[in-house]
Amino acid sequence: MASVRVRFAPSPTGYLHVGGARTALFNWLYARKHGGVFILRIEDTDLQRSSDAMVQGILDGIHWLGLDPGEGPLFQSSFLEEHRAAAQRLIDEGKAYYDFTPKLETDDRTVKEKMVDRLKAQAQTGKEPNPYRDIPAEEARARVESGEPAAIRLKVPSSGVSRFEDMVYGPQERDYSDIEDLVLIRSDGHPLYNLSVVVDDIQMRITDVIRGQDHLTNTHKQVLLYQALGARVPRFAHLPLIFAPGREKLSKRKHGEVVSVTTYRDRGFLPDALVNFLALLGWSPGGDLEIMSRNELIEKFSLEQVNKSAAVFNFNESDARDWTDPKALWMNGEYIKSTPLDQLSPMVSGFLKEAGLWRPEYEAERSEWFGRTVDLLRARYRTLADFAELGRPYFTDDFPCDPAAVKKNLKDDRLKQLLPELASRLESLAEFTHESAEAALRSLADEQGIKAGLLINAARTALTGQSVGPGMFEIMVALEQTRTVDRLRRAVHLL
Template sequence: MIRTRFAPSPTGFLHIGGARTALFSWAYARHHGGKFILRVEDTDLARSTPEAVQAIIDGMNWLGLTHDEGPFYQTQRMDRYKVVITEMLATGTAYHCFTTPEELDRMREEQRAKGLKPRYDGAWRPEPGKTLPTPPAGALPVVRFRNPVAGVVAWDDLVKGYIEIANAELDDLVIARADGTPTYNFCVVVDDWEMGITHVIRGDDHVNNTPRQINILKSLGAEVPLYAHLSMILGDDGQKLSKRHGAVSIMQYDDEGYLPEAVLNYLARLGWSHGDEEVFSMQQFCAWFDLDHITPSAAQFNTEKLNWLNAHYLKLSDNARLAALVQPRLEERGVTITASPSLEAIIGIYKERVSTLNELADAAEVFYIDLHPKAEILAQHLTPEALPALADFISGVKDVTWEAAAIGALIKACIGKHGLKMPKLAMPLRVLLTGQTQTPSVDAVLALFPRELALKRLAVAPVN
């Protein structure tokens, strides 16, 4: 059975890159009828926080990337890691090293001065016929993995292709600190082994970890999973993704008014393609997804494309669902929703014109607040030419049937009587009713208002 995992470190939020890794791992498991495991790699006790753990879980839940097993926490598996380290010490695949941090620093400085790659010199590595130094009194050793010195470590990366590293390039990795706590690369190996992970799908910043992890897995007699390293994501400007263009918490996209299905659809196309398909459901994505069509080159984040996708999904969404998402955004602004006009009805005529839920909230807000259109906008559109037609409309609308068709007929009658074009009357009506110059059809907007509220707003016009 295919078993994939998403293994974030809770030292920050779940960002776009992590969310894409989670999505691809989730989709690969779903495509093959396998299992998707969530594992929290929280061994960095100084930087890991419960808030970051919760932020990651919240982000996964918002996206709908449900896990089949977990979440597993590495801090709860410390005893198991220590057992494995003890076994490795007994079999000789690991050893105690008493080299101090200060000695390591001096060693590396000397190597750099000679033009050599800085690395541990193997002073405490056991070898046949070698006499080891006497351990310093009272010193606590680290534990190092006894990396092979000959040959190569190689793998067929499912995204990047064949990769080969000479073992001579790898020094003996510390797998347990002097205080006994295991290190990241070691915990990952034990977890992937014991959780039966078959495919490790992760960012290409982990490529340098892979040969070390493969060697440790082989020393344990464990089956080596297949690896797929995803390329980085660049910002709109082609630079490394930063906070100003995407490297933010995935939940910020919720705050900014994006729908999770739009974000998922967008993430799916960051480095993967299925022909010319741009818009698709997660069911379709899971049916299509494979690792063969992931590009090894960097993907580029495009905010304009994300906005386009979000607008598409807003148009398709049920008005009641959108109202439930918009209402708390209005309430956060201190806006009280009334029964009339209906928030669902407002959304029904505005959702075709916006890109985010926040823009929907902006449009809906004007129906519920005490509106005071800007004097300069009123002066611009309530022109002497328009006022006679506006006066006739205000007089007639008091008795018209309160529906868009009847209101629209009255508007046409008024502009026809005064020889005007539609914008000459429609624009004054828009700014009086909403304070905005861009709205859906003004007769449909007017019909949303309770008649009394509409007349109150129209009364601002200097037509008497």
């Protein structure tokens, strides 16, 4: 068997959405697993909607996910002549014919209804074969040469059964009588999808076609084309679709940016985390294992373990906190916790720069502090963006104060005296450490006969504006003596 060659063939619709990303990933994993080649082909034959910017959107997504192709990007539009030549060959061999039926005008919204109406009517009257299917070749050629517009259709056998084996869905059968003579070339000379994919896949020597389940039934048409063109039929594997919440089809139009992979990049996902999450949508290694590195995914991946039923991707744009699938966020958090600090820190600094919180000394004389602080914060963050938002008080004095936190922790009147006193005691410490700060605070609490918790929680809000966060003395060490003291004094204004 020839070595594996697979392709991901998106149309350039502006950005890569999670469904496409999952398809790309499975192709990539399969290629890696079998030592094959992963090829990217842009299906830009829908000329009206293709632009460089749209192509770039796809490329950005693929690249960020780390799924760079071994070959490509190739552009389908550059093979138009091959597509036409293939159709011409089928005409010459009598496997296709010219159809002079005038093109009927359809607009996108009503195609489906019109088609159903037509088919219903046809069910009553019975199907009639295309009147041009068997007209003499000479006559057809003469009409074409005289300039009469004609589409080219494939001659589909009138009886018999089409069969192929799908690596995910198993054996597939379809009666030829259920397949109409498909149009290969439009009457304006434009090649159609089914012809283009097959010609390209043959030319690129694709061995395994791995794509969305929406192509499953049309595969029979393509098999017919492979056979007509005398080419070897590749293996097919169709992947279950990914649905939006409510089990509806994922659509860029309706769901917008939440389904674009660049959104995940921009909102602080690690590519490895998204890859890991996507891999589990429609596939599992068989047991309880969920967190897997790329190499583990490659090692464990197999099409036999791919599911047949569609998976729901549970995003929710209106929820500020759980804006996307909670499990994806959880998994990203796991990656934030476990990624080696020297790899994580540069990703964090990217987000700080974006928020205007970055200082060059963080990678110079303050790099040790920076690493420690990132390490402290990451335990409870789920996205890289959290470092610039929730983590803001650690990088600037200009941070927001949560009113609920103030109400909860700074409402006690005694704090008006206690906080400045705490500030003074911390200021006088010769060595400012977790231990010395804690000792100072606790002795103050003892002397005043109050619980240390009162001071600790008040200090947390005074220092960070929040009611949640790391251990109090760890926060102090991260903020260091001067900023700790200043913020405790300033907090009196909040009381």
